[in-house]
Amino acid sequence: MSQTVPIRLYVNGDRHDIEIEPRRTLADALRDDCGLTGTHLGCEHGVCGACTILVDGKPVRACLMFAVQAEGTSIRTVEGLAPDDQQLHPVQRAFWEKHGLQCGFCTPGFLMLVAGQLEEKPDTDEEEMRDVLSSNLCRCTGYQNILKASMAAAEEMSG
Amino acid sequence: MTAVVPPSWTGRSLPRVEDPSILRGHGRYVADVAARDRCWYAKFVRSSIAAGRIVGITAPPGVRIYTAADLDGVGEIVASLARPDFVTTRQPILARDVVRFVGEPVAMVLAETEAEAEDALERVVVEIEPLPAVLSVADATADQARLVHDVDFPGDPNTVVDGRIHTPGFDEVFAAAAHRVSVQVGSARQSAMPLEARASHAAYDPATGRTTLHVTTQMPHVIRTGLADVLGIREDDLRVIAPDVGGGFGAKMALAREDVMVVHAARRLRRNIAWIETREENFMAAWHSREQVYDVEGAFTEDGDLLAVRADLRCDVGAYSCYPVTYGVEPLMAMAELTGPYAVREYSVRSRAVLSNKCPIAPYRGVSRPVQVLAMERLMDVAARRLDIDPVELRMRNLVHEFPHRIPSGLVLDNASHRQTLAAAADLADVADFRRRQRTARDEGRLLGIGFSSFAERTGYGTPAFAARSAPFELKPNAVADVITPGFERVVLAMDSSAGVTVRIGASPHGQGLRTALAQVISDELGVAPDEVRVIHSDTDATPYGWGSFASRAMVMAGGASLLAARELAGRLRTLASSRLGGLPGDIDLSDGEARHRETGESVPFFVLARDTYHSSHLIPDKGEPALEATATYDPSGTFANACHVAEVEVDPATGAVAVTRFLVAEDAGRLVNPAIVDGQIQGGVVQGIANALFEELIYDDRGVLVTTSLMDYLPPTLHEVPDIEIAHLETTSPQSVTGAKGVGEGGTIGAPAAIANAVSDALAHLGIDVNHLPATPHRLRTAIRSAQAAQAADISDRETAS
Ligand code: FES
Ligand code: FES
Numbered sequence: 001m002s003q004t005v006p007i008r009l010y011v012n013g014d015r016h017d018i019e020i021e022p023r024r025t026l027a028d029a030l031r032d033d034c035g036l037t038g039t040h041l042g043c044e045h046g047v048c049g050a051c052t053i054l055v056d057g058k059p060v061r062a063c064l065m066f067a068v069q070a071e072g073t074s075i076r077t078v079e080g081l082a083p084d085d086q087q088l089h090p091v092q093r094a095f096w097e098k099h100g101l102q103c104g105f106c107t108p109g110f111l112m113l114v115a116g117q118l119e120e121k122p123d124t125d126e127e128e129m130r131d132v133l134s135s136n137l138c139r140c141t142g143y144q145n146i147l148k149a150s151m152a153a154a155e156e157m158s159g
Numbered sequence: 160m161t162a163v164v165p166p167s168w169t170g171r172s173l174p175r176v177e178d179p180s181i182l183r184g185h186g187r188y189v190a191d192v193a194a195r196d197r198c199w200y201a202k203f204v205r206s207s208i209a210a211g212r213i214v215g216i217t218a219p220p221g222v223r224i225y226t227a228a229d230l231d232g233v234g235e236i237v238a239s240l241a242r243p244d245f246v247t248t249r250q251p252i253l254a255r256d257v258v259r260f261v262g263e264p265v266a267m268v269l270a271e272t273e274a275e276a277e278d279a280l281e282r283v284v285v286e287i288e289p290l291p292a293v294l295s296v297a298d299a300t301a302d303q304a305r306l307v308h309d310v311d312f313p314g315d316p317n318t319v320v321d322g323r324i325h326t327p328g329f330d331e332v333f334a335a336a337a338h339r340v341s342v343q344v345g346s347a348r349q350s351a352m353p354l355e356a357r358a359s360h361a362a363y364d365p366a367t368g369r370t371t372l373h374v375t376t377q378m379p380h381v382i383r384t385g386l387a388d389v390l391g392i393r394e395d396d397l398r399v400i401a402p403d404v405g406g407g408f409g410a411k412m413a414l415a416r417e418d419v420m421v422v423h424a425a426r427r428l429r430r431n432i433a434w435i436e437t438r439e440e441n442f443m444a445a446w447h448s449r450e451q452v453y454d455v456e457g458a459f460t461e462d463g464d465l466l467a468v469r470a471d472l473r474c475d476v477g478a479y480s481c482y483p484v485t486y487g488v489e490p491l492m493a494m495a496e497l498t499g500p501y502a503v504r505e506y507s508v509r510s511r512a513v514l515s516n517k518c519p520i521a522p523y524r525g526v527s528r529p530v531q532v533l534a535m536e537r538l539m540d541v542a543a544r545r546l547d548i549d550p551v552e553l554r555m556r557n558l559v560h561e562f563p564h565r566i567p568s569g570l571v572l573d574n575a576s577h578r579q580t581l582a583a584a585a586d587l588a589d590v591a592d593f594r595r596r597q598r599t600a601r602d603e604g605r606l607l608g609i610g611f612s613s614f615a616e617r618t619g620y621g622t623p624a625f626a627a628r629s630a631p632f633e634l635k636p637n638a639v640a641d642v643i644t645p646g647f648e649r650v651v652l653a654m655d656s657s658a659g660v661t662v663r664i665g666a667s668p669h670g671q672g673l674r675t676a677l678a679q680v681i682s683d684e685l686g687v688a689p690d691e692v693r694v695i696h697s698d699t700d701a702t703p704y705g706w707g708s709f710a711s712r713a714m715v716m717a718g719g720a721s722l723l724a725a726r727e728l729a730g731r732l733r734t735l736a737s738s739r740l741g742g743l744p745g746d747i748d749l750s751d752g753e754a755r756h757r758e759t760g761e762s763v764p765f766f767v768l769a770r771d772t773y774h775s776s777h778l779i780p781d782k783g784e785p786a787l788e789a790t791a792t793y794d795p796s797g798t799f800a801n802a803c804h805v806a807e808v809e810v811d812p813a814t815g816a817v818a819v820t821r822f823l824v825a826e827d828a829g830r831l832v833n834p835a836i837v838d839g840q841i842q843g844g845v846v847q848g849i850a851n852a853l854f855e856e857l858i859y860d861d862r863g864v865l866v867t868t869s870l871m872d873y874l875p876p877t878l879h880e881v882p883d884i885e886i887a888h889l890e891t892t893s894p895q896s897v898t899g900a901k902g903v904g905e906g907g908t909i910g911a912p913a914a915i916a917n918a919v920s921d922a923l924a925h926l927g928i929d930v931n932h933l934p935a936t937p938h939r940l941r942t943a944i945r946s947a948q949a950a951q952a953a954d955i956s957d958r959e960t961a962s
Contacts, residue, residue, distance in 0.1 A: 002274075021274065028273075037191035038184020040405070042354045043438040047870035050354060078184035092182040096174050099835040102843060103670030104181035105188065105354045105405030134877040137870070139354045139406050140670050141839060142846035142907075143878040 007071050011036060012080025022068050026060075027051045029067035030077060038078035038108045042137065049136030052109035052116075053077050059116040059135075078108035081115060091115045091153040100149035102140035109136050114150045122158035126151055168679040168689050169898075172835035175675040176690060186403040189358035190435050192373045198360060198431035201421055202276040204266040204283045205444065206258035209292035209516040209863025210307070213256055216266055218283045223269040225424065227255035233423055234389045236414055238482040241629040241642045245487060246319040248308040248514075250479040252389065252419045258287055259307055259478035260517050261864050262443030267420045269432065292516040292863040293317060296452070296473045299513045307478055307514040319476065320487045320512035322494045326567050329505040333467045336458030340542040344534045345452040345932045346912075348475075348857040351523040352875060355405020356441035359418045360433040361425035370425050371398040375405065377412040378483075378707025379667050381645070383699050385414035385482050386422055394699075397422070401697035404669030408847070409522030410446050411669070412709045413481035439868045446521035447857055450475040451489060455497070455534040458505075463548045465557045467505035468498055470534070474527065476512045477519035483643040486512050486520060491628050493527040495568045499535050500577040500615040500801060501557045506567035516863050522709065524847055525909040532614040536913035537931055540610070540920065550917075551585050554613050569627075572615060574893040575801040576827045581613050583825035583887050584803035593807065601925075606810040607820075608924075610917025612910045616800040618902030619715030619895070622646025623796035647794035648716035649703040652681065652724035654732075654787035656773035658752065658765040660685060660692045662724070665705010666717035667697040671904065672836040673713050677721045679832055680898055684725035685732070686749030687765070703790070711800070711902035714832060719793035719897045727789035735768045738780035798895035802826040802906050804845070806914040810922045815941030817853055817919055819882045826906065827889040830899030834888070837903050842884050844907020850876050851908065852915035852933050926951070 004019045011034055018033040027044075030036045030053070042050035044063045051062040054076040081089040088096065091114045101107040110133070117124055117132045124132070129150050138146060180186060193200075204216075204224075218224040236250040254265045265285050270276035293299045293307055299317035307317055314321045333339070359374040376382050376399070383399040404411065417434055425432045436445065451474045458467040472493045476486035494510035539557075543550035558577035565571050590609065597607045617624075625645045634640055652662045662681060666673065678692035685692075695701050705717070733744035736754030740747065740761050747754050755762035769787060771778060776785035807821035824841055831837050854874040858867045867873045892899035912933055919930045919940070926947035932939075 023274070031191075031194045035195065036184070037188075037194050038186070040188070040355070041190065042356075042405075043870050045438065045869055045871070048354060078182075082183055088179070088182060096178045096182055099172070099175065099839050101178060101181060101670075102672070102839060103354070103404060103406040104177070104186050105403075107181055107186075108184050111182065130878055134879040137354065137875055137877060139352060139408070139847075139875060140843045142842035142844070142884065143881055144842040144884055145839060147878060 005068065007068055009034065009067065009070055009075060010073070011075045012077060020067055022066065024067050025063050026065040026067045026070050027062035030062060036077050036079050040105055040108055042105065047137065049113065050106050050109040052112045052136060054112055054116045057116065057120065059113050076112070078111055081111060089115060090156045091118065094149040094153035094156070098145045098149035098152055100141065100145045106136060106138040110138065110146055114153060118154055118157045122154065124154050129154065168682045169832050171679070172833060173675060173679065173689060175672045176678065177672060177674055181403070188355055188403045188405055189360055189373045189375045192402060193360045193433035193435060196360065196431055198433045199269050199271055200273040200276040201424065201432055201434040202268050202280045203264040203417060203440070204268065204280060204285055205440070206254060206261055206263040206265050206287060208258055208287045208289050209261050209294070211258050211287040211289040213254060213258060213265065214286040214288050216283065216285050222279045222282055224283060225253070225267040225420065227251060227253040232391055233419065234391060236385065236389055236416065236482050238480040238485040239641055240485055240487050241632040243630065244314065244321040246310060246312055248310055248319065248480055250416065252416045262440065262518055264416055264444070267424070269424060273435065294515055294517065294859060294863050296475050296513045299515055307516060317514040318511055319514055320490050322491060322510045323508065324494060324568055325507045326505045329467055329507045332505045333458045333469060336466055337461040338459040338542070338546060339456055340459060340538060340545055341454065341456035342534060342537045342541055342931055343452065343454045344530060344537055346449040346530045346851070347934060348447045348450040349523060349851055349855050350442055350447055350857055350873060351408035351410035352441070352873065353406030353408055353410055356436040356438055357411065357415060357417070357445050358435045359421045360431065361422045362431045363425045363429045365429060369396055369398060370422055371400065372418070372422055373400050373402055374418055375411055376401045377404070377407040377667055377669060377709050379697055379699050380665060380704045381483055381706060382414055386419060389419050390423060399699045401667050401669070407669045408524045409526070409709060412707060413446055413521040438870060442857065442868045442873060443865050444518055446481065447477060447518045448489070448520045448523035449530065449851070451527060451530045453530060453534045455538055457538050457542060459542055459546060463542070463546050463553050463556050465501055465503055468503050470497055470508040472508065472510040474512050475515050475517065477515055477517040479519040481519055481521040483645060484522060487628060488522055489520060489527040493531050495570055496528065496617055497531045497534065498566050499532065500559055500572070500575070500613060501535065502559045502564065503567060517859060524844065525905040528616070528905070528909040529848065529851055529912045532612055532909055533913040533916055533933065536612045536917055540917050541929065550611060551581065551590065554581055554611065558613060573798050573895045574891050575615065575799055576889045576891045577613060577615070577801050579889055580801055580803040580825040580827055583889065584611065584805050584823055587823050587825065587885065587887060588805045606812055606922040608808050608810065608918040608920065608922025610806050610914045610921055612804045612914035612917065614802060614910045616711065616802065616906040616909055617797055618711035618800050619795060620710050620712055620797045621716065621794040645706045647792050648705045648720050649790070649792045650717060650720040650724050651703050651788065651790045652721065652728050654728065654765065654769055656769050658769040660687055661695060662692060662721060663695045663702045664717050665703050666713045667707045668713060669708060671708065671713060671840065672833065673708065673717065676714060676832045676836055677718060680718055680721050681725040684722065684729045687752050711904035714900045715798060715896050715902045716793055718832065718900055719795065720791045722898050723793060724789040724791035727791065728787060731787060732765065732768055735771060735779065736763055739763050793897065795895050798893050798901050800828045800901040800903055800906055802910055804910040804914040806911070806918040808915065808918040808922055810919060810940065812944050815937035815939070815944060817935060817940065819849055819915065822882050822884045824884060825887045825889065826903065827891050828903035829892050829896060829901030830890055831888060832898065832900050838886055840903045841886055841907045844905060845884050845911045846876060846881050848908040848911025849881065849915060852912040852935060854880070854934055854936070856934050856936065
């Protein structure tokens with residue numbers, strides 16, 4: 001058994017005191033130790049973006065960060081995106097309305113990517129949005145509706 | 160009373176019922192099941208050698224390891240067809256004595272956490288004595304070729320399928336034709352690469368002795384059959400669940416050796432065991448496809464009528480036969496469907512599957528059709544140039560336009576709109592305008608090109624379609640057929656005593672929105688809203704046997720079965736209602752959750768009819784079963800969707816990079832149950848086709864080691880590489896599909912590579928470059944452009960010297 005260290009993570013406003021090996025990635029800590037399996041792992045080498053979350057408001061690949069590095073930060077995952085059980089975040093709603101997902105495996109990563117972008121810059125134009133969206137991979141949708149959904153969310157959030 | 164015409168739910172782009180849970184992060188994929196469980200983790204020691212003899216496997220004490228020696232009672236995976244040319248080989252669960260490809264599982268280790276399992280993996284030493292690896296069709300079929308499997312090959316060495324068709328009139332027509340045009344096309348090996356790699360989680364229940372397997376599969380029932388057969392247990396000892404599945408594209412419809420191990424270990428150790436595949440393993444060992452080379456020759460009249468096609472089709476199928484569809488899947492589909500939508504009279508074809516020391520193949524979206532269409536559509540463009548006929552005109556001449564039409568392989572094309580989709584696409588494309596833009600761009604040194612691709616997408620393969628792959632065989636009186644013939648879909652539709660509607664389906668969706676689409680079909684028949692229809696799927700304990708979701712079949716097959724069941728249930732509701740309201744069942748309309756007498760306007764809620772049925776069954780009129788339930792099976796021979804794709808590209812002569820600047824699809828998938836879902840399938844399919852055409856390639860080195868094992872080497876496109884995709888729909892229905900829907904899952908991927916190859920060839924026509932082998936990577940194009948330019952320069956200087 002390798003040595004573990006205690007760390008404290010703040011995720012979606014909740015405090016998680018967990019014991020982990022220092023080599024544990026933030027993605028694994030969220031999934032296995034905090035029970036937040038909405039963050040997906042598609043490659044574990046930083047390319048696909050399925051594991052994208054927000055750390056202090058900035059999109060981060062959770063598979064490329066050690067959990068110990070996230071101490072003291074404020075983390076947001078897909079589970080924390082909707083304000084409550086009744087409503088969806090504008091980005092979630094736009095993905096639903098514009099058919100922006102198929103198998104849904106990439107979806108949490110895209111949602112966090114777009115939510116992070118639009119919360120920082122609600123008036124993101126299409127060209128910049130294309131750049132942003134090009135950081136993640138989707139194997140199902142061909143991206144067409146992901147772009148449409150993201151622009152619809154931009155319109156709502158900037159409007 | 161005027162009859163109230165109920166609104167049709169079918170045909171509307173309803174948002175999917177699947178989405179809210181996924182959007183909230185509540186999707187349940189296999190790894191999520193494992194993350195919530197204190198299970199042990201399995202990891203696989205894999206061969207790093209393409210071909211060799213296992214000399215020793217050692218692990219330090221403390222490492223829990225399984226090798227082939229620990230598999231007493233476990234059988235092998237055998238996937239076979241009843242054909243005289245078919246050679247059966249066997250796939251052991253862990254390599255025994257020999258290894259046959261890099262990535263082949265040799266041993267399994269178990270540990271309490273995934274990280275510890277990874278540590279254990281590193282401590283296992285496998286010693287393998289290398290043998291010469293067979294890495295190409297040419298090597299594999301040479302006279303003294305080393306055999307990948309030590310079995311008898313009646314024909315050429317390593318040739319496991321060798322299909323032939325030769326129509327009686329071929330020789331004469333072919334010899335007499337005015338023009339013979341030949342092309343060789345090919346595709347690199349590719350990976351379906353679902354974003355979720357493979358994964359399984361087996362939970363042993365000591366109370367019942369049963370094991371529940373969560374596995375990321377497209378066909379849970381069939382996988383259960385395969386597992387039970389290999390493990391020598393009864394199917395009811397196993398429950399197989401495909402929870403949310405993160406994409407399949409064919410790569411999740413084959414029985415995985417790793418899954419057999421996970422179930423075996425869970426049963427032996429009476430513990431929960433999970434295996435989560437890494438992306439690297441997925442590239443090495445989770446099925447490849449598309450490594451095919453086709454030589455195709457067309458015989459044309461002076462006017463451009465394509466009379467006859469001769470073809471030699473070769474598929475490198477890797478080291479093993481995938482269960483259940485076998486390694487015949489690529490060559491046999493190609494042999495049957497090559498001539499596609501063209502009215503070819505005579506046909507002579509040889510189609511082979513050849514073994515190699517590479518990862519085995521399995522279906523990948525479109526199977527061999529992307530290469531078939533590449534062959535026929537390159538043939539059309541090359542012939543158009545040779546015969547000096549406009550390429551659209553040449554296609555138009557030859558497309559089948561009277562239905563049904565029997566093609567030389569024996570398949571029957573049902574109602575379709577080949578000419579109309581081509582016309583629609585040509586209209587949208589405005590070729591004259593493009594040619595103007597192309598000339599202007601050329602003056603600026605920019606290379607634009609346009610390419611067409613017309614094709615038929617066979618969909619909804621039922622049992623008759625799969626049975627045709629085998630020679631007719633007799634069932635032995637007391638033994639099972641050793642051939643698996645997929646096909647039918649079955650559903651059980653029920654209204655419970657609270658009038659809730661549930662349909663249990665044998666198909667198993669993984670992102671196609673089937674729950675939404677089936678609910679739309681059923682709700683129209685029953686007169687309820689789609690969100691009142693619950694669709695239960697992907698659990699062998701809860702659903703009838705079915706073959707799953709693959710080959711663009713779910714909407715045709717499960718949709719057809721759902722429609723038939725819904726009609727039957729609706730009939731029963733009408734009977735019950737007429738006994739309450741008077742009149743005949745035919746006088747009753749069903750809508751808004753109630754049955755209404757068309758003349759009197761009197762109505763009774765379904766809730767009352769349901770309560771009658773279950774709770775006052777002694778009173779129900781026909782003394783039928785005290786249940787509102789209908790079971791239906793649908794098993795047509797298959798239908799054909801059709802489409803025409805048009806690509807515009809710009810090639811950068813300096814780098815060889817291709818930008819797809821415009822992409823058009825004129826699609827006829829029959830009746831659109833949910834247009835948004837259909838468009839989503841087309842868009843996703845086209846992007847995979849663009850990927851296949853320009854980017855994706857699995858590369859083995861000359862020792863048979865796969866070098867493209869990460870997403871930094873294998874390059875699925877991002878949004879940057881993808882244009883807007885414009886789609887136009889035609890809706891030709893066919894008697895081969897009761898819903899009118901024809902299936903659309905693969906068309907995008909089938910047609911796009913050919914359209915792009917034609918477009919890039921058009922852009923480079925002035926250099927005499929034909930793009931026939933995909934992917935057309937920057938390196939390949941740049942090399943071709945340079946050597947063409949050098950040749951032209953040499954030509955010019957030759958001529959100057961001569962003058
Ligand atoms: S899983 Fe983190 S980028 Fe792919
Ligand atoms: S929806 Fe399947 S990977 Fe994006």
